[in-house]
Amino acid sequence: MYSAFFNGLSEIWAHKMRSLLSMSGIILGVAALVAMVSVVQGMVGQFRGFIEMQGGIEKITISTESLPKEQEHLQDSAPGLRVVDIEAIRKLAPLASHISPEISVRWTSFSRNGKEFNARVTGTMSDWLVVNKRTVQKGRFLSDEDEISRAKVCVLGTLIVEELFGENEDPIGEAIKIGGEWYTVVGVLNQYSTGTNANAKNSRRGPGGFMNRGCYIPLHTAISNYQSNDKLSALYVRVSSVNELDEAVSQLDAALLQSHNGFQDFSVSTNEEMLEEFKKTEQSFMISLGGVALISLFIGGIGIMNVMLAAINERIREIGVRKAVGATSGDIFMQFLIETVLISTLGGLIGLALSGGIISLIMLVMSSGAGMTSNIASSMTIEPSVMLVGFAFSVTIGIVSGIFPALRAARLDPIEALRYE
Amino acid sequence: MENKDLSARPVIELIDARKIYRMGDEDVRALDGVSLKINSGEFIAILGPSGSGKSTMMHMMGFMDTLSSGTMIFEGTDVSHIGASRRAWYRAHRIGFIFQAFNLLPRLTVLENVMLPLTYARTARREAERRAREALERVALSHRVDHLPSQLSGGERQRVATARAIVNSPGILLADEPTGNLDSKNVKRTLDLLCSLRDSGLPVLMVTHDLEVAKFADRVVEMRDGQVLRDYRQQSCRHFTGTGNLGDLKNV
Numbered sequence: 001m002y003s004a005f006f007n008g009l010s011e012i013w014a015h016k017m018r019s020l021l022s023m024s025g026i027i028l029g030v031a032a033l034v035a036m037v038s039v040v041q042g043m044v045g046q047f048r049g050f051i052e053m054q055g056g057i058e059k060i061t062i063s064t065e066s067l068p069k070e071q072e073h074l075q076d077s078a079p080g081l082r083v084v085d086i087e088a089i090r091k092l093a094p095l096a097s098h099i100s101p102e103i104s105v106r107w108t109s110f111s112r113n114g115k116e117f118n119a120r121v122t123g124t125m126s127d128w129l130v131v132n133k134r135t136v137q138k139g140r141f142l143s144d145e146d147e148i149s150r151a152k153v154c155v156l157g158t159l160i161v162e163e164l165f166g167e168n169e170d171p172i173g174e175a176i177k178i179g180g181e182w183y184t185v186v187g188v189l190n191q192y193s194t195g196t197n198a199n200a201k202n203s204r205r206g207p208g209g210f211m212n213r214g215c216y217i218p219l220h221t222a223i224s225n226y227q228s229n230d231k232l233s234a235l236y237v238r239v240s241s242v243n244e245l246d247e248a249v250s251q252l253d254a255a256l257l258q259s260h261n262g263f264q265d266f267s268v269s270t271n272e273e274m275l276e277e278f279k280k281t282e283q284s285f286m287i288s289l290g291g292v293a294l295i296s297l298f299i300g301g302i303g304i305m306n307v308m309l310a311a312i313n314e315r316i317r318e319i320g321v322r323k324a325v326g327a328t329s330g331d332i333f334m335q336f337l338i339e340t341v342l343i344s345t346l347g348g349l350i351g352l353a354l355s356g357g358i359i360s361l362i363m364l365v366m367s368s369g370a371g372m373t374s375n376i377a378s379s380m381t382i383e384p385s386v387m388l389v390g391f392a393f394s395v396t397i398g399i400v401s402g403i404f405p406a407l408r409a410a411r412l413d414p415i416e417a418l419r420y421e
Numbered sequence: 422m423e424n425k426d427l428s429a430r431p432v433i434e435l436i437d438a439r440k441i442y443r444m445g446d447e448d449v450r451a452l453d454g455v456s457l458k459i460n461s462g463e464f465i466a467i468l469g470p471s472g473s474g475k476s477t478m479m480h481m482m483g484f485m486d487t488l489s490s491g492t493m494i495f496e497g498t499d500v501s502h503i504g505a506s507r508r509a510w511y512r513a514h515r516i517g518f519i520f521q522a523f524n525l526l527p528r529l530t531v532l533e534n535v536m537l538p539l540t541y542a543r544t545a546r547r548e549a550e551r552r553a554r555e556a557l558e559r560v561a562l563s564h565r566v567d568h569l570p571s572q573l574s575g576g577e578r579q580r581v582a583t584a585r586a587i588v589n590s591p592g593i594l595l596a597d598e599p600t601g602n603l604d605s606k607n608v609k610r611t612l613d614l615l616c617s618l619r620d621s622g623l624p625v626l627m628v629t630h631d632l633e634v635a636k637f638a639d640r641v642v643e644m645r646d647g648q649v650l651r652d653y654r655q656q657s658c659r660h661f662t663g664t665g666n667l668g669d670l671k672n673v
């Protein structure tokens with residue numbers, strides 16, 4: 001074994017170019033495999049982060065829909081989502097542990113001390129924070145008392161604070177003017193950022209920019225100041241455990257159907273559905289790219305087998321000598337098998353190194369782009385388990401493609417082999 | 422008395438040995454009923470025209486192949502019907518083989534070439550190296566251990582091959598035309614080496630076409646058509662050409 005190992009290495013070294021060429025399939029295959037898995041894992045990581053930002057999979061979204069076909073003629077009587085639905089959910093859907101109704105008011109001008117800024121106003125309730133998995137940086141979020149008293153208080157996103165307040169000013173307790181009305185600031189939200197690494201750019205551009213430009217006021221304050229009816233823009237619900245998700249969805253469906261007098265003018269959807277959709281995409285990625293990687297590994301194996309067969313033809317005399325001085329067929333078999341495995345393993349290692357290079361290149365190219373792509377790039381890493389799989393592949397291919405040539409070598413008759421010119 | 426009995430036991434004994442190769446419809450009788458005893462301390466030259474079965478006999482005695490019929494006794498054991506792995510064991514432990522074409526492995530150093538049979542005999546590396554150095558000392562090549570075969574002359578290569586053949590302390594040394602590729606100076610040197618090995622008790626069996634070379638042996642077996650034609654003892658000329666030169670050798 002020991003000497004077969006070093007023999008193999010010196011054979012490979014003696015035919016550097018040929019060995020390298022025979023490895024090329026494995027090198028590319030392993031590099032492709034590892035790079036591909038890392039990219040897909042980067043996408044998965046990014047998407048999971050994205051879903052977390054959407055409130056995680058425990059969040060359920062209820063939105064107003066137009067009526068289904070069979071109820072279409074009743075469209076005018078359909079009530080849509082209203083404040084009463086909140087009470088209905090509380091009563092009939094106990095699995096909904098947190099309920100966050102939303103009224104999107106409109107973009108309004110914010111002003112203070114002569115500074116002016118346009119931002120989004122949303123009316124909501126205390127559960128908003130939990131449902132959306134957000135946290136408060138300073139002060140507090142809206143409370144139930146604010147709701148009951150229809151208080152003119154607001155919680156601001158970081159971008160609004162940046163625009164209206166100086167760097168050392170504490171906005172808590174300060175008054176600001178929102179669309180002509182005075183509100184007291186009671187809290188500032190933490191910055192919202194997409195992706196796993198929060199960079200400053202996120203706060204102004206893309207989804208981060210939108211979220212950080214939000215101002216939250218009590219639901220009934222919004223209704224009495226900006227609306228003539230009690231319609232909600234949307235309702236969000238949180239369950240305490242993912243296992244209860246399906247059950248909660250049917251509870252919600254039933255509760256809302258009852259409070260809507262049988263009108264199916266709403267939809268209940270989960271982030272899990274998004275996740276499922278994404279998993280399908282991920283799978284098709286894995287299958288197509290993985291297929292390419294596997295095919296090149298397969299071809300790489302055939303290439304190595306070819307080179308080994310040729311090498312054995314050149315070394316018939318050597319095999320004869322080894323057998324003449326006492327090598328068994330098993331010894332010869334092991335010698336050539338080890339040599340083949342060495343070639344493919346070396347190819348695999350080079351492939352792994354190359355995949356590292358490919359990943360950094362992809363990261364370089366992608367991170368110069370904006371938004372999603374740069375975030376995918378930033379969450380791409382080559383995990384040890386993936387490297388191990390790539391390595392295992394190359395060893396396996398070495399064994400599989402080495403068996404046939406090694407058998408050929410082992411079966412040679414020593415007398416014939418010694419007579420061979 | 423006891424001592425005589427021991428030495429009387431042949432190292433190898435062939436009894437009515439036959440090897441038949443089937444070539445299409447024809448049978449080639451490479452060995453056609455050979456009976457032969459080889460005792461320790463003998464230096465035997467095998468003579469005979471091309472195709473007379475000399476190499477075939479060497480291959481049988483060297484456990485490279487099996488007889489079609491007949492019996493082979495090796496060191497008191499009937500080995501006529503042993504399998505491939507047992508034969509490999511005998512090749513690694515009990516047989517020394519020297520070829521006309523030297524057959525050193527070009528990628529291995531002199532030392533590694535000599536160690537080769539011991540690696541297949543599963544000898545520990547340290548021990549194998551020690552014995553290989555010892556064997557190289559006997560052929561006076563201790564100073565070339567780290568060289569590659571390509572860096573040696575033909576005569577030196579044949580001495581390395583000889584060292585490789587004796588490194589496992591074999592029961593017999595088989596040499597198929599060992600001098601065929603050498604100039605006369607190296608022929609003499611190789612024959613001296615074989616004689617000295619014989620002197621240490623190792624039986625040497627040497628195929629040759631050269632009658633001058635055969636004169637170094639103390640027994641001659643002449644073959645024809647797969648059979649032993651003549652088998653006789655002679656006085657090895659080594660003792661009276663010991664001081665002679667090349668000319669002497671050619672003119673004997």
Ligand SMILES: Nc1ncnc2c1ncn2[C@@H]1O[C@H](COP(=O)(O)OP(=O)(O)OP(=O)(O)O)[C@@H](O)[C@H]1O
Nearest residue numbers: 442444449450451470471472473474475476477478
């Ligand atoms: N594998 C084989 N298949 C068929 N015939 C063979 C085989 N090996 C040897 N022979 C035949 O057996 C006979 C003896 O061959 P062998 O090699 O023993 O002769 P030799 O005396 O060594 O000849 P040379 O002096 O030319 O080396 C020859 O006729 C040869 O053609």
Ligand SMILES: [Mg+2]
Nearest residue numbers: 475476477597
């Ligand atoms: Mg011959």
